[in-house]
Amino acid sequence: MTFTERIRQSADSIWEKSHQHPFVQGIGNGTLDIEAFKFYMCQDYKYLIEYSKVIAMGTVLAKDLDTMSGFAKSLDETLNFEMDLHRQYAERLGISKEALEATVPGPVTLAYSSNMLAEAQKGSLASLIAAILPCAWSYYEIGLELAKKPGALEHEQYGEWVKMYSSDEFGSIGKWLIEKLDELAKGCTEAELDDLEAIFLNTSRYEYMFWDMAYNRESWPV
């Protein structure tokens, strides 16, 4: 079993809860309240800005040019391909560019992005990848699952979202990160692998919390 197979297996019960979350299911069957989706789009836009910074840090921690290029490509895809989806949805849903940019990150968005940045700052490329891998991998898994639902890809509101996250282009980021982490894991001690697994599990938990935050449109209580 590869290291990423091992951590995917450990995270299975968390990922399954994300797959079954009413927000995710609502995108797939088209029943999600559009106000919850708008809330999600704005929070996710802010999240992706911080996520992009973590990817940029990957180019700094990379030990070779191929790895640097891989992170540079992922950064470009996030800023100019994935975030374009958010900009297009914002326009279509009547959210101005200014309102999108001015979104105040909610408690889960802030905690999640701060945690990723903190793991990346510990200085090991493996920790950085463990902290971002569930983002790329679980969205692709969810995209592929939802794409199988009748009508999901053509849905007037949510079809574009499902198309993006089930696309080969998006999936290739996660596949590349999986390869990189498996390569790096070969040089790690068992204690280091346990630490990477804990980081991966925490990000997986934050992924679930992000769906839940969006579904409940949760912001600061005071």
Ligand SMILES: Cc1ncc(CN)c(N)n1
């Ligand atoms: C919260 C979250 N996690 C992951 C992804 C996929 N990059 C995303 N857009 N948003």
